[in-house]
Each structure stands twice: as structure tokens, then as C-alpha cells.
Amino acid sequence: MIDYHIHLERGPYSLEWLKQFWDQAEFRGISEIGVTEHAHEFWEFKSVYEHLWEDSACVGMTASWIRRHFQHSVEDYFRLLEEGKKSGIPLKIGLECDYFPQSEAKIRTLLHRYNFDFVLGSVHFLDDWSFDWNPELGWPGRNPDDVYLAYLGLLEKMAQASLFDVLAHLDVIKVFGHRAQENLDRQWKALLQLISEADLVMEVSTAGLRKPVGEIYPHPTLIKEAARLNIPITIASDAHTPFDVGDRWQEAETIAKDAGYTSYCSFTGRKRIDHNLPSL
Ligand SMILES: [Zn+2]
Numbered sequence: 001m002i003d004y005h006i007h008l009e010r011g012p013y014s015l016e017w018l019k020q021f022w023d024q025a026e027f028r029g030i031s032e033i034g035v036t037e038h039a040h041e042f043w044e045f046k047s048v049y050e051h052l053w054e055d056s057a058c059v060g061m062t063a064s065w066i067r068r069h070f071q072h073s074v075e076d077y078f079r080l081l082e083e084g085k086k087s088g089i090p091l092k093i094g095l096e097c098d099y100f101p102q103s104e105a106k107i108r109t110l111l112h113r114y115n116f117d118f119v120l121g122s123v124h125f126l127d128d129w130s131f132d133w134n135p136e137l138g139w140p141g142r143n144p145d146d147v148y149l150a151y152l153g154l155l156e157k158m159a160q161a162s163l164f165d166v167l168a169h170l171d172v173i174k175v176f177g178h179r180a181q182e183n184l185d186r187q188w189k190a191l192l193q194l195i196s197e198a199d200l201v202m203e204v205s206t207a208g209l210r211k212p213v214g215e216i217y218p219h220p221t222l223i224k225e226a227a228r229l230n231i232p233i234t235i236a237s238d239a240h241t242p243f244d245v246g247d248r249w250q251e252a253e254t255i256a257k258d259a260g261y262t263s264y265c266s267f268t269g270r271k272r273i274d275h276n277l278p279s280l
């Protein structure tokens with residue numbers, strides 16, 4: 001099994017730190033890890049985010065938080081991960097990139113510049129609001145229906161942008177347990193149809209199980225619909241610490257199988273490789 005969503009950002013870019021992630025992966029029976037630092041860790045990607053502090057609409061904590069990032073270089077990241085590979089860690093070099101419609105051209109240019117094995121596309125911001133950061137920031141006073149519709153609108157654009165390989169934590173908008181009152185099944189189905197037409201991969205992420213919502217990303221009904229549309233999947237923890245690597249991958253695998261999946265995929269050089277899930 002694989003874990004294709006891991007962040008090193010809470011420690012130094014050292015082989016020792018990277019090995020702690022692999023040790024836990026191996027302990028949990030994972031055979032390959034995909035390291036996927038946030039693009040906002042790298043100064044080269046700063047321009048993708050600059051509207052967050054340059055637009056007059058964006059002020060306050062989000063802007064000051066994001067501006068503190070961009071401390072590493074992509075070259076240092078590749079150097080560390082290549083060193084990790086040489087030391088025997090089976091890893092792939094990935095990236096988790098935020099999707100902003102206004103930054104599409106910049107993202108495209110940057111992703112062509114580097115030889116990532118795969119790139120996760122994520123939505124964590126609605127305009128300048130980082131909705132998965134703190135339930136007290138931005139959520140009070142908003143109508144969850146409007147929030148969900150805005151989020152789905154961005155996901156549709158991301159699916160059609162042909163920038164990324166895998167769409168990460170597809171319904172992370174539920175992170176704190178806010179739910180739309182309106183039935184949005186039609187919108188979710190339309191989104192999955194777009195993902196299928198764009199030949200994108202969907203991540204099945206156990207991170208939601210560790211969040212207040214306490215539910216896998218995306219919801220099992222969406223995984224079932226994705227299986228019906230033959231959308232390939234990766235399995236991922238979104239670990240930010242060594243401890244969480246490979247977290248509950250068996251549970252994710254069972255949910256995927258129950259939804260009708262018989263395979264998962266990995267990536268090399270942004271080419272997809274399909275693997276059979278072990279038979280039930
Ligand atoms: Zn994310």
C-alpha cells in the first residue's frame with residue numbers, strides 16, 4: 001500500500017527527519033510514500049499566492065500567516081528527497097498546490113519547470129479566507145450553503161484546469177462539521193463527472209477521520225459514485241508528523257473496496273501506474 005500525501009514542514013529538511021516518516025510507514029506496512037509539501041513552503045511559488053496580501057480585500061491574520069511561509073527552495077526539497085531515495089527510502093517527489101483561478105498561468109509555468117512525480121491540487125481558500133484553519137475564523141455568520149456552493153465552484157474550475165494529477169481531500173469543506181442544508185448531490189455528481197472527463201485521480205484521505213468532522217475524505221457516497229465513473233484513486237493520510245503516516249490505511253482500503261474499487265494508483269514522472277487492491 002502507498003501513502004501519497006505527507007508533509008515534512010514541521011521539521012528540518014534533514015535525512016534524519018525524513019527517515020522518521022519512512023520508519024512509521026514501514027511499521028504500518030506501507031511500501032511507498034509520496035512526499036507532498038505545500039507549494040507555499042517554497043519561495044519559487046510565492047507569486048501563486050501574492051494576491052492574498054496584495055488584494056485590498058485580503059487583510060488580517062490569513063495574509064500575515066501566509067506571508068510567513070516561502071522559507072525553502074524547491075531545489076533543497078529535491079536534494080533532500082533524492083538523498084532519501086539513495087538511502088533506500090521508496091519515495092516519490094510530490095507537491096500539494098493550492099488552486100487559485102487567477103494564478104492558473106503561474107502554476108502551469110512553475111509545474112513545468114520541475115520534475116515532480118505527481119502534483120496534488122487542493123482548495124483551502126475561498127477568496128482570502130482559509131476555511132480549514134479555525135472554525136472561529138470566517139465560519140460564524142456565513143451561510144454553509146453559500147460556502148459549499150462557492151467551494152464546489154472552485155473545484156469545478158480546478159478539475160477543468162488540467163494542472164494537477166490528483167485532487168486532494170475533495171470535501172475538506174466539511175472539516176469542522178458544517179453541512180449544507182440544501183441537497184447538493186447534483187452538484188457533487190456533476191463535479192465527479194468533470195473529474196472523470198479530465199482523467200484526474202481522486203484521493204481517499206484518512207485525514208478527515210482525525211479532524212472534528214470524524215469522517216473520511218471524501219464521503220463514502222462520493223467514493224461510490226467515483227468508483228461508478230472509474231475515477232482512479234490514491235490512498236493518503238495527509239500526515240504532518242511521522243506518527244500519522246499510514247494512519248488507518250486499512251480502513252480507507254475497506255471503504256474503497258466497499259465502494260467498488262479493485263485498484264489504486266501510484267505515479268512516476270507524472271505518469272499514472274495502476275495496481276490491484278488485494279482481493280477481499
Ligand atoms: Zn490540503
Ligand SMILES: [Zn+2]
Nearest residue numbers: 005007096238
Ligand atoms: Zn496536505
